[in-house]
């Protein structure tokens with residue numbers, strides 16, 4: 001096959017970035033600001049598609065708080081890796097960058113930071129303006145097919161029939177979730193072919209499908225401030241306190257999304273069952289006492305009616321059924337044992353067994369390029385010369401709350417900075 005060569009003067013293109021998501025955009029911007037002309041390839045017809053759909057179109061751009069607090073939301077391994085880049089480009093830094101482009105932001109009481117306009121479009125408009133002022137050429141509708149390397153060093157990329165030379169390549173291709181947004185896992189395949197270890201990919205922040213199918217009438221029911229927990233072989237493998245939502249096929253909402261990563265991992269060795277605790281802050285004795293007080297002060301009411309103040313109406317009968325209690329029984333004739341059975345059911349109501357967690361429907365992909373093979377100070381591959389990796393292609397998956405975009409921005413910034421610095425250093429050497 002004959003290739004058309006795209007070169008920069010007589011040399012390779014200084015820095016190439018693949019992927020115009022949060023990581024690639026920050027990498028391109030920072031590399032160009034540091035003095036290296038950048039060519040950015042994006043397979044979509046527009047940049048930042050995932051940013052545009054993030055936070056339901058409002059874009060939870062980062063999380064407020066100290067860098068230490070931000071890091072504490074990640075696992076220890078992720079935290080160690082992210083620490084240098086979070087200090088080099090923090091939550092405060094991205095907010096200042098956005099503010100300098102006229103995008104004001106507001107931190108919600110739970111720490112999640114959104115543009116005050118609640119429009120992801122404004123975040124993307126700011127990025128486009130920033131990039132427009134720098135020496136970044138964006139090529140949309142340009143899917144990179146292959147990374148070319150020689151003797152463990154990057155030499156270029158193939159895009160369609162064109163070979164574009166470079167010795168500094170930033171891989172910012174994201175994960176495999178929401179493949180329609182362009183993230184089809186190319187980065188993992190290339191990194192593996194180049195010798196990197198790919199930590200097995202798993203769903204994270206994904207809805208869970210439950211078997212047997214849940215009753216239709218539960219669809220759309222939300223349980224506020226509950227604890228969703230999961231058991232595998234009777235052992236608790238994880239729990240999350242937040243709202244839970246029943247869907248047509250299982251569970252979603254923040255509690256389910258957050259728990260999905262540990263459930264996906266545990267399902268590799270066996271079945272996992274989901275349970276709801278309707279009173280996370282109280283032990284079963286306290287719940288029983290509270291239930292008793294409620295029953296005593298509503299003596300002529302049925303147990304079913306009393307429980308409606310504790311949980312969504314549509315779930316009362318199923319819960320009483322699981323406790324083996326007739327909902328028509330009046331409070332004043334409810335004996336101690338059935339009451340205790342209800343208290344136990346409120347503390348651990350079995351929803352069902354997890355049948356599937358679709359990786360493509362997760363907000364992020366867990367797993368990816370092994371962190372010990374990338375230098376956290378520079379985002380440079382420890383295996384392939386001239387290769388830099390940033391964002392979700394790495395084995396990083398944070399919780400909901402702006403953490404994942406922050407990880408993409410911080411690692412992208414560092415990758416852009418070090419790729420440009422290396423290129424400048426190399427081009428200053430007289431024999432090149």
Ligand SMILES: Cc1cc2nc3c(=O)[nH]c(=O)nc-3n(C[C@H](O)[C@H](O)[C@H](O)COP(=O)(O)OP(=O)(O)OC[C@H]3O[C@@H](n4cnc5c(N)ncnc54)[C@H](O)[C@@H]3O)c2cc1C
Pocket residue numbers: 018019020021022023024041042043044048049050051053054055056059060061062142143144145172173174175177178181182183184185186187362363364390391392393401402403404405406408
């Ligand atoms: C529905 C949804 C809502 C979310 N909401 C939030 C939120 O509010 N806050 C938050 O912090 N996180 C959120 N996330 C997660 C967050 O969006 C991602 O973690 C983050 O965008 C990852 O950034 P990235 O740059 O690494 O990858 P991406 O943003 O996925 O960008 C990768 C880019 O690479 C391009 N690409 C891939 N392969 C090629 C190729 N071969 N050639 C050329 N281009 C290629 C893709 O088209 C894509 O544009 C959300 C995710 C989803 C799916």
